[in-house]
Amino acid sequence: xxxxxxxxxxxxxxxxxxxxxxxxxxxxxxxxxxxxxxxxxxxxxxxxxxxxxxxxxxxxxxxxxxxxxxxxxxxxxxxxxxxxxxxxxxxxxxxxxxxxxxxxxxxxxxxxxxxxxxxxxxxxxxxxxxxxxxxxxxxxxxxxxxxxxxxxxxxxxxxxxxxxxxxxxxxxxxxxxxxxxxxxxxxxxxxxxxxxxxxxxxxxxxxxxxxxxxxxxxxxxxxxxxxxxxxxxxxxxxxxxxxxxxxxxxxxxxxxxxxxxxxxxxxxxxxxxxxxxxxxxxxxxxxxxxxxxxxxxxxxxxxxxxxxxxxxxxxxxxxxxxxxxxxxxxxxxxxx
Amino acid sequence: xxxxxxxxxxxxxxxxxxxxxxxxxxxxxxxxxxxxxxxxxxxxxxxxxxxxxxxxxxxxxxxxxxxxxxxxxxxxxxxxxxxxxxxxxxxxxxxxxxxxxxxxxxxxxxxxxxxxxxxxxxxxxxxxxxxxxxxxxxxxxxxxxxxxxxxxxxxxxxxxxxxxxxxxxxxxxxxxxxxxxxxxxxxxxxxxxxxxxxxxxxxxxxxxxxxxxxxxxxxxxxxxxxxxxxxxxxxxxxxxxxxxxxxxxxxxxxxxxxxxxxxxxxxxxxxxxxxxxxxxxxxxxxxxxxxxxxxxxxxxxxxxxxxxxxxxxxxxxxxxxxxxxxxxxxxxxxxx
Numbered sequence: 001x002x003x004x005x006x007x008x009x010x011x012x013x014x015x016x017x018x019x020x021x022x023x024x025x026x027x028x029x030x031x032x033x034x035x036x037x038x039x040x041x042x043x044x045x046x047x048x049x050x051x052x053x054x055x056x057x058x059x060x061x062x063x064x065x066x067x068x069x070x071x072x073x074x075x076x077x078x079x080x081x082x083x084x085x086x087x088x089x090x091x092x093x094x095x096x097x098x099x100x101x102x103x104x105x106x107x108x109x110x111x112x113x114x115x116x117x118x119x120x121x122x123x124x125x126x127x128x129x130x131x132x133x134x135x136x137x138x139x140x141x142x143x144x145x146x147x148x149x150x151x152x153x154x155x156x157x158x159x160x161x162x163x164x165x166x167x168x169x170x171x172x173x174x175x176x177x178x179x180x181x182x183x184x185x186x187x188x189x190x191x192x193x194x195x196x197x198x199x200x201x202x203x204x205x206x207x208x209x210x211x212x213x214x215x216x217x218x219x220x221x222x223x224x225x226x227x228x229x230x231x232x233x234x235x236x237x238x239x240x241x242x243x244x245x246x247x248x249x250x251x252x253x254x255x256x257x258x259x260x261x262x263x264x265x266x267x268x269x270x271x272x273x274x275x276x277x278x279x280x281x282x283x284x285x286x287x288x289x290x291x292x293x294x295x296x297x298x299x300x301x302x303x304x305x306x307x308x309x310x311x312x313x314x315x316x317x318x319x320x321x322x323x324x325x326x327x328x329x330x331x332x333x334x335x336x
Numbered sequence: 337x338x339x340x341x342x343x344x345x346x347x348x349x350x351x352x353x354x355x356x357x358x359x360x361x362x363x364x365x366x367x368x369x370x371x372x373x374x375x376x377x378x379x380x381x382x383x384x385x386x387x388x389x390x391x392x393x394x395x396x397x398x399x400x401x402x403x404x405x406x407x408x409x410x411x412x413x414x415x416x417x418x419x420x421x422x423x424x425x426x427x428x429x430x431x432x433x434x435x436x437x438x439x440x441x442x443x444x445x446x447x448x449x450x451x452x453x454x455x456x457x458x459x460x461x462x463x464x465x466x467x468x469x470x471x472x473x474x475x476x477x478x479x480x481x482x483x484x485x486x487x488x489x490x491x492x493x494x495x496x497x498x499x500x501x502x503x504x505x506x507x508x509x510x511x512x513x514x515x516x517x518x519x520x521x522x523x524x525x526x527x528x529x530x531x532x533x534x535x536x537x538x539x540x541x542x543x544x545x546x547x548x549x550x551x552x553x554x555x556x557x558x559x560x561x562x563x564x565x566x567x568x569x570x571x572x573x574x575x576x577x578x579x580x581x582x583x584x585x586x587x588x589x590x591x592x593x594x595x596x597x598x599x600x601x602x603x604x605x606x607x608x609x610x611x612x613x614x615x616x617x618x619x620x621x622x623x624x625x626x627x628x629x630x631x632x633x634x635x636x637x638x639x640x641x642x643x644x645x646x647x648x649x650x651x652x653x654x655x656x657x658x659x660x661x662x663x664x665x666x667x668x669x670x671x672x
Contacts, residue, residue, distance in 0.1 A: 130576050141514055144522035178477055178564040186480035186561045209565040210572035225522045228514040229545040229562050233569035236546035240466050241577045244604045268580045 001030075002053075002092045003308050004085045007037035008060045008078035009099025011295045014038075017098075018045040020301020025051050027302070031309050034085060034092065037078040057081035063294070067102030071110055079103055083111040086287050094288030094308035096279065098296040105142050108282050108289040115317060117324035121284035122154045123224070123291070124161055125231055126277035128238075131215025134277050136162055138221055141228035142282065151175075151192045151221055152199065156327070157283045157320050158219045159201040164314035165307065168218060174207035176222035176230060182206070188223060196221075200323065209233075238272045275300035278307035284320070288312060337366075338389075338428045339644050340421045343373035344396045344414035345435025347631045350374075353434075354381040356637020361387050363638070367645050370421060370428065373414040393417035399630070403438030407446055415439055419447040422623050430624030430644035432615065434632045441478050444618050444625040451653060453660035457620035458490045459560070459627070460497055461567055462613035464574075467551025470613050472498055473512075474557055477564035478618065484527045487511075487557055488535065492663070493619045493656050494555045495537040500650035501643065504554060510543035512558035512566060518542070524559060532557075536659065545569075574608045611636035614643035620656065624648060 005021060007014040014037055021033045032051050035042055039056040046052050059077040061070045074080055079099050086095045097104050105123070114121055122139035129135050138158035143150060155173055162171035175192055177185045182193055184206060196203040207217055209230055222230060245268070276299070279292030288311055292304045341357060343350040350373055357369045368387045371378055375392035382388050395413040397406045410416055415435050422431045433440050441459070450457055458475035465471050474494035479486060491509055498507035511528055513521045518529055520542060532539040543553055545566055558566060581604070612635070615628030624647055628640045 130579065144514055176565065178480055178561055178568075189561075208572075209568035210575070212569060213572055213576045225514055225525075226562055226565050229512065229558075229565045230569050232514075232545035233548060233566050234573050236544075236549055237570050237573040238577065239546070240549045241574065241604065241608070243466065244607060245581070248603065267584065268577065271580060272577070 001309065001312060002032040002034055002089070003094050003096065003305055004034040004036060004055075004082045004092050005301070005305065006079045006082045006095070006097035006099055007035040007042055008057070009097040009104075010292070011098075012297060013098065014042060014045060016296065016298045017301050018042070019298035020296075021052060021305065022049070023298055023302035024305040025049075027306060028309060031305070033305065034082075036081040036085070055081055055085060061100050061103045063100050065100055065103060067100060067106040068110075070100065070103050071107045079107060080111075083107045086289070087111050092287075093312045094290065096290050096292060096301070096304045096308060098279075098292045098294055098301070101141075101291055104289065104291045105282060108285045112285045112287050112289065115284055115286055115320055115324070117328060118153055118157070118284040118320070120150050120153070121282050122150075122157065123280050124158050124283045125227075125280040127212065127231060127234055128272050128277070129213050129215035132271070133215050133218070135212060135215065135217060136219045137212075137227050137231055138219060138283065139224040139227050140222075140231045140280060141224045143224040144228070145225075146188065146223035148188060148191045148195055151188070151223065152195050153284070153324075155196055155199060155201055155203070155219070155221045156323055158221065160319045160323060161281060161283055161311070161316055162218050164311050164316040164319065166218075170202040171218035172204045172216070173201045173219040173221060174204050174217040176209065176212075176220050176226055177206035178208065180206045180208060192221070200326070242269055242272070276303060279304040281307075281311070283316075286317070288317070337645065337648060338368040338370055338425070339430050339432065339641055340370040340372060340391075340418045340428050341637070341641065342415045342418045342431070342433035342435055343371040343378055344393070345433040345440075346628070347434075348633060349434065350378060350381060352632065352634045353637050354378070355634035356632075357388060357641065358385070359634055359638035360641040361385075363642060364645060367641070369641065370418075372417040372421070391417055391421060397436050397439045399436050401436055401439060403436060403442040404446075406436065406439050407443045415443060416447075419443045422625070423447050428623075429648045430626065432626050432628060432637070432640050432644060434615075434628045434630055434637070437477075437627055440625065440627045441618060444621045448621045448623050448625060451620055451622055451656055451660070453664060454489055454493070454620040454656070456486050456489070457618050458486075458493065459616050460494050460619045461563075461616040463548065463567060463570055464608050464613070465549050465551035468607070469551050469554070471548065471551065471553060472555045473548075473563050473567055474555060474619065475560040475563050476558075476567045476616060477560045479560040480564070481561075482524065482559035484524060484531055487524070487528045487559065488531050489620070489660075491532055491535060491537055491539070491555070491557045492659055494557065496655045496659060497617060497619055497647065497652055498554050500647050500652040500655065502554075506538040507554035508540045508552070509537045509555040509557060510540050510553040512545065512548075512556050512562055513542035514544065516542045516544060528557070536662070578605055578608070612639060615640040617643075617647070619652075622653070624653070
């Protein structure tokens with residue numbers, strides 16, 4: 001299987017992308033990686049490495065580019081070239097990019113398209129938890145105005161994704177809400193609560209944002225606006241508290257205590273590290289598209305490439321297609 | 337001025353409530369505090385203390401009580417008695433409770449009512465920031481389905497509140513959104529962004545949840561669902577990270593390093609401490625109603641009582657009434 005990586009997306013591109021690809025190939029030599037971007041620069045970094053192919057693309061989509069325009073007009077950009085390969089080549093099974101989020105989402109929808117029966121793909125991010133198991137947040141920001149039909153599909157898709165990625169048989173799926181009681185919520189979540197009980201998932205009820213990091217649930221379903229607030233608040237508070245700890249350590253920088261504090265800080269930082277979980281899958285697309293964060297390092301690129309390989313092997317999209325058909329059939333039968 | 341405190345609301349009631357009242361009176365002896373609750377128990381705790389009055393109430397509303405039923409039926413509860421006093425006595429200017437949130441909100445609306453022209457009161461909470469200035473989140477959970485008219489009023493009220501509480505002349509008001517750019521957002525926030533630019537407030541644009549703790553804005557406006565996610569995620573992550581630090585310290589418990597870590601931990605915990613900011617004001621009610629959190633300690637009760645005194649003296653509600661009239665007049669003129 002081949003995985004295409006936008007080698008010029010993200011703050012640390014292309015060096016970290018190339019290093020990440022090397023790392024991934026050290027762990028698995030049964031995959032091939034295609035890097036898109038300036039061929040001269042990439043050749044210098046890659047040299048002659050088996051299982052890596054370079055496809056030239058002279059242009060780059062930046063964070064300042066307007067997503068739809070960029071996808072339409074920057075045809076020789078590393079991202080658009082990557083999407084073209086994903087679309088055209090049957091053996092290319094997934095795409096990884098740390099570039100402009102809007103452009104990745106737009107590219108996926110315009111160039112790859114949705115799985116039949118899925119009305120909207122959703123961004124499914126993975127957050128750290130106290131129990132080190134990671135929790136998926138779906139949608140974490142791609143679909144900011146949602147109806148209950150959308151949340152229903154997010155729940156089904158994310159549950160299937162969690163199974164394919166971790167092997168868990170019955171992922172615990174919760175609904176993000178402003179209270180745990182079944183009557184709590186806004187119009188959308190109240191309706192979703194009812195609907196989720198009828199789905200072929202392990203729905204464990206509402207979860208409040210304060211318990212999101214507990215590690216007690218595997219998937220948190222939310223509309224993209226609330227999911228985005230959850231994800232970004234987590235990032236922001238973790239960063240702020242890390243800064244406080246660092247400051248405390250720096251005050252004692254020349255002492256043994258400073259060094260020890262710094263060590264403890266690093267172990268906490270590792271726990272809060274999102275790089276180990278890979279990137280955010282745009283779930284519901286015909287092919288696997290993973291957006292990882294702009295400051296991704298080589299470990300993250302490696303993990304994201306391996307993530308795509310795992311999900312592909314475990315046939316995520318086939319499973320989603322199957323469930324969608326089953327649910328449609330069931331609804332039809334109920335109508336008869 | 338008299339402030340009534342529900343002496344049997346919250347996990348640490350009534351002891352912390354009474355101790356908090358004592359602390360508040362040490363700081364200001366020009367206020368009177370009315371405590372509602374079991375008179376025997378309270379007399380034992382209060383003794384003969386000037387400026388404290390006890391009003392008997394034999395019943396208690398618990399967190400298991402259904403809010404509307406409890407307010408209607410538990411007439412001899414400490415909370416309902418407190419609302420009755422607030423409603424009936426002109427010299428009682430505000431109410432403090434750490435009890436059942438739903439019951440406090442319901443009581444405020446049923447017994448006290450809204451300021452004329454305000455369509456919905458909003459819960460305005462204060463969160464810690466890196467710069468120690470505190471940021472107000474409005475609405476933080478009382479109004480989970482909002483229209484742009486509601487957000488507009490939240491922005492105006494919270495801006496006035498921040499001024500009255502801190503003395504700041506032009507509080508920086510931001511809109512919680514999934515991106516800082518003006519075109520970002522869901523239907524509600526896109527419309528709100530346009531509207532906020534026409535308001536007599538210092539609107540500084542969109543803010544992403546990850547910057548909420550930066551201390552760079554004073555007020556964050558959100559619908560109650562998203563605001564609740566912001567507030568509770570902050571609480572949850574802060575608690576989770578504190579637990580990680582504590583664990584690290586405990587591993588070294590018998591050493592000097594453990595003790596030092598514990599010390600550093602406490603200084604970070606103080607920074608993240610919400611008790612110092614008082615409680616959440618239900619802004620837009622005819623009289624001041626402040627809900628503080630269930631685990632409030634004596635410092636928090638003290639700060640919340642003093643908070644009510646400060647806002648009352650700085651005439652928050654008169655200011656809100658005035659702005660509402662001014663805006664209505666302006667709209668009328670524009671219609672002419």
